[in-house]
Amino acid sequence: MSKSNFSRRGVLKTGMVASAGLALPQYLRADAHAGFTNAPGESEVILGFNVPQTGPYADEGADELRAYELAVEHLNGGGDGGMMPTFSSQALDGTGILGREVKYVTGDTQTKSDAARASARSMIEKDGAVMITGGSSSGVAVAVQALCQEAGIIFMAGLTHSNDTTGKDKRANGFRHFFNSYMSGAALAPVLEAAYGNSRKAYHLTADYNWGYTTEEAVRTSTEAMGWETVNTVLTPLTQTDFSSYIAPVLNSGADVLVLNHYGGNMVNSLTNAVQFGLREAQANGQNFEIVVPLYSRLMAKGAGANVKGIFGSTNWHWSLQDAGSQAFVRSFGTKYGFPPSQAAHTCYVQTLLYADAVTRAGSFNPCAVDEALEDFEFDGLGNGPTLYRGEDHQCFKDVLVVKGKENPDNEFDLLEIVEVTPAAQVTYPADHPQFAGGALGSCNPGA
Amino acid sequence: MDQFILQILNGLDKGSAYALIALGLTLIFGTLGVVNFAHGALFMLGAFVAVTVSRLLTLSHKVVDETRTDFLGNPLQVDVPYIYDLFGQTTGDAIIDWAVPISIVVAIPVMVLIGFAMERGLIKHFYKRPHADQILVTFGLAIVIQEIVKYFYGANPIPTPAPDAFIGSFDFGVILGFDPNQIIYPYWRLVYFFFSVFIIGAVFAFLQFTTFGMVVRAGMADRETVGILGIDIDKRFTVMFGIAAAVAGLAGVMYAPINSPNYHMGMDFLVLSFVVVVVGGMGSLPGAVAAGFMLGVLESFASMSQVIDILPGINQIIIYLVAIIILLTRPRGLMGRKGVMEE
Numbered sequence: 001m002s003k004s005n006f007s008r009r010g011v012l013k014t015g016m017v018a019s020a021g022l023a024l025p026q027y028l029r030a031d032a033h034a035g036f037t038n039a040p041g042e043s044e045v046i047l048g049f050n051v052p053q054t055g056p057y058a059d060e061g062a063d064e065l066r067a068y069e070l071a072v073e074h075l076n077g078g079g080d081g082g083m084m085p086t087f088s089s090q091a092l093d094g095t096g097i098l099g100r101e102v103k104y105v106t107g108d109t110q111t112k113s114d115a116a117r118a119s120a121r122s123m124i125e126k127d128g129a130v131m132i133t134g135g136s137s138s139g140v141a142v143a144v145q146a147l148c149q150e151a152g153i154i155f156m157a158g159l160t161h162s163n164d165t166t167g168k169d170k171r172a173n174g175f176r177h178f179f180n181s182y183m184s185g186a187a188l189a190p191v192l193e194a195a196y197g198n199s200r201k202a203y204h205l206t207a208d209y210n211w212g213y214t215t216e217e218a219v220r221t222s223t224e225a226m227g228w229e230t231v232n233t234v235l236t237p238l239t240q241t242d243f244s245s246y247i248a249p250v251l252n253s254g255a256d257v258l259v260l261n262h263y264g265g266n267m268v269n270s271l272t273n274a275v276q277f278g279l280r281e282a283q284a285n286g287q288n289f290e291i292v293v294p295l296y297s298r299l300m301a302k303g304a305g306a307n308v309k310g311i312f313g314s315t316n317w318h319w320s321l322q323d324a325g326s327q328a329f330v331r332s333f334g335t336k337y338g339f340p341p342s343q344a345a346h347t348c349y350v351q352t353l354l355y356a357d358a359v360t361r362a363g364s365f366n367p368c369a370v371d372e373a374l375e376d377f378e379f380d381g382l383g384n385g386p387t388l389y390r391g392e393d394h395q396c397f398k399d400v401l402v403v404k405g406k407e408n409p410d411n412e413f414d415l416l417e418i419v420e421v422t423p424a425a426q427v428t429y430p431a432d433h434p435q436f437a438g439g440a441l442g443s444c445n446p447g448a
Numbered sequence: 449m450d451q452f453i454l455q456i457l458n459g460l461d462k463g464s465a466y467a468l469i470a471l472g473l474t475l476i477f478g479t480l481g482v483v484n485f486a487h488g489a490l491f492m493l494g495a496f497v498a499v500t501v502s503r504l505l506t507l508s509h510k511v512v513d514e515t516r517t518d519f520l521g522n523p524l525q526v527d528v529p530y531i532y533d534l535f536g537q538t539t540g541d542a543i544i545d546w547a548v549p550i551s552i553v554v555a556i557p558v559m560v561l562i563g564f565a566m567e568r569g570l571i572k573h574f575y576k577r578p579h580a581d582q583i584l585v586t587f588g589l590a591i592v593i594q595e596i597v598k599y600f601y602g603a604n605p606i607p608t609p610a611p612d613a614f615i616g617s618f619d620f621g622v623i624l625g626f627d628p629n630q631i632i633y634p635y636w637r638l639v640y641f642f643f644s645v646f647i648i649g650a651v652f653a654f655l656q657f658t659t660f661g662m663v664v665r666a667g668m669a670d671r672e673t674v675g676i677l678g679i680d681i682d683k684r685f686t687v688m689f690g691i692a693a694a695v696a697g698l699a700g701v702m703y704a705p706i707n708s709p710n711y712h713m714g715m716d717f718l719v720l721s722f723v724v725v726v727v728g729g730m731g732s733l734p735g736a737v738a739a740g741f742m743l744g745v746l747e748s749f750a751s752m753s754q755v756i757d758i759l760p761g762i763n764q765i766i767i768y769l770v771a772i773i774i775l776l777t778r779p780r781g782l783m784g785r786k787g788v789m790e791e
Contacts, residue, residue: 056712058603234753237764241707241716244637245458245751249451251629253753268605269707276634276706278617284629303708305607319519331520340519413519 036366037152037447038130045100045365047072047352048129050120050144051158053108056265057136060299060344064134064158065106066337067345071352074332075102082332083353086325086381091360098359109135113143120144124151130365131156133351136344138162138211145174152447154367156351159316159344161263161295163214166395167436172444173367175374175394177354178347179427181211182435184294184314185218187400187422189226191312196257196290198227203255205246205270207262208235215261217435219294223259231255236266243270247277256284259292267293268303275307296403299342301415308405308415315401317346317383318418326383340413350382354389371444385424392431393441397424450621450630455748457620461637461706463744464644465491468699469717470724470736471648472692478668478731479685482571483579485586488718489593490693493562494700495709496597497555498608502547505531546611548705555697563693567686590714598711605708610636614705636705643702647695648737654691655733664688668731723771729784739782743767 040046049068052061074082077094084092096102105127107119116135123129132148133156135141141160148155149171157165157176161184166176192200202223206212212235220230231254236246247270250258258279262270274280274291282289296313319330319340329349333341341349354374362369375391384398403416429436469491476484508527516524531540543550570589574582609615614635621631655661667674667681674681700709707713724743728735749755750766762769774781 056603056710058598232753234756239716241713242462244462245455245748248454248458248632249752251632252450265605265710265712272607272707276615276617276636278632278634281616282629282632299604303605303607303710305609305708307607334520410516411518411524 035446036368038124038128040100040128040130040365043100044103045097046127046129047102047104047355048107048120048123048127048132049104049134049348050107050109050116050123050132051134051348052111052136052140053106055109055111057111060136060159060297060342061109061134063299063342063345064136064348067333067341067349068104068134068352070333070336071349071356072102072104075352075356079336080328080332083325083329083349083382086328087353087357088380089357089361091357092353097356098363098365102356105129109137109140109144111137111140113139116140116144117147120147121151124148124153129153131355133355134158134348135160138165139209141165141174141176142169142210145169145171149173149442149445152367152445154355154370156355158348158351159297161215162211163218163435164210164439166393167214168438170393170395170439170441172371172394172442175351175354175389175396177351177389177396179314179316179398179400180395181215181218181294182429182433183218183400183427184215185220185222186427186429187314187402187420188219188292188294188312189222190422190426191402191420192223192228192257192292193226195312196287200228200257200287200290201231201255201285202228202257202259202292203231203250203253204233204259204261205243206233206235207238207266209238211263212261214435215294216259219259219261219292221435228257236262236270238266240266241269243273244277246270247273247279250274251277251279251282251284251289254285256287257290257292259294261294263295263297264300265303267295267300271304271311272307280310296416297343298413298415299344301405302412309407311405312419313403313405313416315403315416316343318343318401318403318416319413320418321383321401323381323383323385325381329383346383353382354379367446368444385421387424390431393436397428399424400427450626451752451754453620453624454631454633455752456745457631457633457637459745459748460741461641461744462747463741464641465699465703465717465740466721466724466744467737467740468644468647469696469721470728470740471651471733472696472699473721473725474728474731474733474736475651475688475692475695477725478733479664479688480567480571480575482575483582483586484571485583485718486566486590486593487586487692487696488714488716488721489590490559490562490566490696490714491700491703491717492597492709492711492714493593494555494559494697495608495704495713496601496700497558497697498548498551498701498704499601499606499709501551501554502544502608505529505544505547505550507531548608548610548701551701551704552698555701556694559694559697560690562697563690564686566693567689571689572686590718594711594714601711603711605710607708608704610639610705614639640702640706644699647698651691651695652733660684660687720767723767727771727774727781729781732781732783735781735783743770746770 051064073079105123107123109116120132131154135158138160141157145155155174163181204216206216260270279289291311293313296315301308358370358373362373374389377389380386387398400422402420404419406417473487506529508529510525511528513524513526518524617632617634620633724739728739750763
């Protein structure tokens with residue numbers, strides 16, 4: 001008679017432990033093996049694209065997603081390679097990332113911080129995404145960046161312009177390629193001085209949330225430094241649709257410039273209302289009244305139609321740039337989708353390539369290795385001239401475009417014209433600049 | 449003084465939109481007893497009728513212009529509207545320029561039909577259900593309509609300008625004897641105000657001076673008795689639903705040049721319009737109109753920087769604050785009738 005070593009209790013215990021192990025989220029299992037969250041297997045790596053697929057920025061989100069799909073295609077060796085041949089690093093060879101085929105999952109931020117965190121968490125815990133990227137709002141970027149820091153995941157920000165993303169809310173696991181409010185102010189001020197002189201009185205209408213505050217502060221500081229006076233600053237509710245009661249008092253306030261610190265639907269409506277109230281043709285203090293929109297987006301400018309004509313603003317990138325990288329990207333994107341990419345699409349495409357390149361150069365997906373590879377990384381060929389990913393705050397420093405609404409557009413995409421390419425040196429600031437005060441980068445978290 | 453007049457003018461055009469939407473809401477509530485949360489979607493659909501008419505008028509065929517290139521460097525394909533082929537460029541441009549006023553003619557039958565379809569297809573099944581069910585189903589319907597519009601037109605606002613003749617503004621202050629630039633007011637907003645007054649007047653005249661309107665008013669007062677007299681009041685109420693939809697749609701059409709339409713614009717107005725209805729008194733048509741204009745003007749005054757400096761944040765809460773005060777002092781609203789929503 002043979003004696004078995006298995007007792008009923010032993011089998012139950014073993015079964016329970018095994019079940020618990022299988023039920024653990026994928027990232028915990030990965031930790032155990034590789035020392036960092038969601039270590040990819042040998043054949044594929046999963047990236048998480050977290051973009052607004054519903055809500056007011058859904059069109060911008062759709063363009064971001066197109067750019068991500070294009071980047072994945074290029075990383076896996078498909079298409080014409082886009083910006084990979086123009087990218088100065090040349091570490092990417094079209095065989096995926098470190099030989100693994102790039103796959104992706106998508107999440108819907110809805111441009112709401114809680115929804116964005118939930119979709120990012122789902123992509124990390126259920127889908128095993130090793131990097132999260134995307135978004136069209138600073139509130140979302142800050143929220144998802146903090147989540148990624150806790151989870152031990154790299155976050156490559158999409159469109160986020162508030163100083164705080166790489167200021168008081170910066171995180172070691174987060175990186176921003178997009179420019180910021182300070183840079184807009186620094187780039188715009190000299191152009192505004194040349195166009196409108198240095199004795200102007202500005203009236204600011206500012207969206208009542210984080211991005212609005214930092215943009216108003218940046219533009220106010222830059223314009224006051226060149227001699228402009230700020231006569232009034234008024235906060236407008238984010239949910240405001242009709243700005244007439246805010247616009248109407250501007251003309252007899254003593255101001256001769258209106259600065260609209262608004263983005264998206266707010267910008268479209270406030271600019272439309274300002275033009276309706278005749279501000280573009282008005283005279284004040286013996287000068288032409290002027291309107292300024294610090295942050296332009298071509299997709300949003302389209303919504304304002306002819307109202308953008310002649311109005312200055314700044315942008316991170318524009319499809320009409322003539323450098324080899326921009327041209328390659330526009331050709332690749334335009335051939336695939338039939339229209340030129342937006343600045344949101346550009347920054348998302350570039351962020352994906354930069355992440356893949358950093359992993360390749362580091363030889364590891366470990367967030368701390370990626371961190372090291374991206375910090376103080378200098379590159380070129382991705383559309384904004386020579387660029388530095390500064391290690392102190394994970395902010396890219398590159399040329400900034402000052403643009404103006406085009407008077408006679410050639411086609412429906414030809415809404416903005418580049419007035420000046422402001423050199424990176426002119427928009428660079430010390431990491432401890434007062435507009436970026438507070439918060440600490442901390443150290444990278446691999447999630448182990 | 450000039451600021452005072454300016455904010456009254458601003459409030460009146462804002463109030464015009466509130467009043468038109470609230471009028472339709474009250475019509476539906478007063479006749480059918482339904483709390484229609486999809487009414488904001490009807491306002492949005494009206495604006496998109498203007499967008500659609502504008503697109504139909506600019507429907508184009510491509511002509512290759514070898515002298516110019518597109519963003520990829522290929523010969524530029526220029527859009528030539530079919531309307532140019534039919535009427536020539538000058539007349540074609542004039543027709544396209546007047547797309548929004550033309551949309552009014554299109555919007556009336558379209559919105560009446562949408563109203564009929566909404567009432568016969570869905571809302572009539574909820575007449576005898578609690579108000580909570582009606583709110584849930586109509587709110588759900590509003591979201592469905594929104595998403596359908598977003599699917600076809602995208603999420604971004606779509607510019608739909610007024611005719612060139614009404615673009616720009618005039619110096620109202622000079623007319624009143626003030627210095628130039630004190631009271632500037634856009635032409636189209638003035639058009640919107642007068643249009644609203646006309647529509648409101650037309651609805652009241654219809655209810656007051658026609659036999660159909662008399663029966664509807666009788667039905668609103670005592671549905672059962674009117675039914676006993678052998679009048680098919682349900683049929684008339686369905687017609688009123690169609691009229692209410694058309695009023696909301698026309699408000700949307702004319703609003704399109706003021707703010708570029710987007711799929712969400714109905715929701716932006718819906719909550720405020722409900723507050724207007726409650727403040728005016730549930731079921732009271734004059735109450736809805738009066739409250740619409742009153743809250744529009746108050747909202748404008750609360751947005752003045754001088755007021756915000758004294759009471760920060762007042763611009764965000766003024767409407768709700770006034771609603772609370774009125775409902776505390778007059779629980780049935782400004783002109784509410786006894787017994788409405790009190791069972």
